[in-house]
Amino acid sequence: MSADDRVTTNLRKGVLEFCVLAHIQAGDAYGFELARVLEADGLIAGEGTLYPLLTRLRSSGLVETRWVESDAGRPRKYYTLTPVGVAQLEAFQRAWIPLRDAVDQTMRRSS
Amino acid sequence: MSADDRVTTNLRKGVLEFCVLAHIQAGDAYGFELARVLEADGLIAGEGTLYPLLTRLRSSGLVETRWVESDAGRPRKYYTLTPVGVAQLEAFQRAWIPLRDAVDQTMRRSS
DNA sequence: GCCCTATACCTGGCATTACCGGGTATAGTC
DNA sequence: GACTATACCCGGTAATGCCAGGTATAGGGC
Numbered sequence: 001m002s003a004d005d006r007v008t009t010n011l012r013k014g015v016l017e018f019c020v021l022a023h024i025q026a027g028d029a030y031g032f033e034l035a036r037v038l039e040a041d042g043l044i045a046g047e048g049t050l051y052p053l054l055t056r057l058r059s060s061g062l063v064e065t066r067w068v069e070s071d072a073g074r075p076r077k078y079y080t081l082t083p084v085g086v087a088q089l090e091a092f093q094r095a096w097i098p099l100r101d102a103v104d105q106t107m108r109r110s111s
Numbered sequence: 112m113s114a115d116d117r118v119t120t121n122l123r124k125g126v127l128e129f130c131v132l133a134h135i136q137a138g139d140a141y142g143f144e145l146a147r148v149l150e151a152d153g154l155i156a157g158e159g160t161l162y163p164l165l166t167r168l169r170s171s172g173l174v175e176t177r178w179v180e181s182d183a184g185r186p187r188k189y190y191t192l193t194p195v196g197v198a199q200l201e202a203f204q205r206a207w208i209p210l211r212d213a214v215d216q217t218m219r220r221s222s
Numbered sequence: 223g224c225c226c227t228a229t230a231c232c233t234g235g236c237a238t239t240a241c242c243g244g245g246t247a248t249a250g251t252c
Numbered sequence: 253g254a255c256t257a258t259a260c261c262c263g264g265t266a267a268t269g270c271c272a273g274g275t276a277t278a279g280g281g282c
Contacts, residue, residue: 010125
C-alpha cells in the first residue's frame, strides 16, 4: 500500500458511513449499485468494505432492508432509512461542517 | 459515549495527523501547547491522543525533536518537520480536497 | 517542611473502522 | 457446458483516536 493510499484510507474513516446514509436517503438503493457509485466517488476501495458496513447499519437500526427480485441475476437487497438513521445523518451533518472548516483553516495557516 | 461524540471521534481519524504536521510546519511547537490548540479547534478530545501520535510521527521519520528548557515546569520537547514530513503533508493536501468535495456534494444531494 | 496547582511528558488497553482476499448463488451467452 | 455479469457475504488485519491513569519539575500558601 502506497503512502498516498494510506492517507486516503484513513480520511474515509467516519465519512463513509454517512455518505452511505445520504445516498439511501436520496433514493432507495441496493448494495451492489451503491458500491459502484461510492467507488466512482472515491469513497471506497472495493465492495468488500461496503457490505460489512451495511450489515452494521442494519443491526444498529439505522436502515431497514427488503428483498426485491431482479430481471437478471440474484435478487437485490434494498435499503431504506429509519427515523434513527435520519437523526444520525443529521448529527453527522452538524459535526461535519465545523470539522471540515477546522481542517481547511489549519491547512491554510500552514501554507 | 454519546452518538454525537462517536461521529466526531471517527471524523477525526485521518485528519488529526495532518493537522498536527501543519501546525508544526507553521512554527515549531511542543506537545503540551499543541494539545491545547487542537482541543480548542475541536480536533482532539484530550492530550492522551496527541502524545502517542507524536511518538509515531517521530518513529516514522516525519518529525524531529529537541529538548528546550523552560522558565517554569519541565523542559519542553519541540518538534520540527523533516523533508519526509513535508512530503506527507503535501500528499494529505492533495487527498483532502477531493474527499472533502465528494462528501459535501453527497450531503447536498441528500437534503 | 508540606500540600496543592500548573506545567509538561508518557503508557497500556480498548473500540471502531476500512481494507483485502476469498467465497457463494443466479441468469444469460457462446 | 464453460464463461461472464450480477449480486450478496465473511474472516482476519492494520490503523487510529479515546480513556484512565502515571511521572516529574517549579512555585505559592499555610
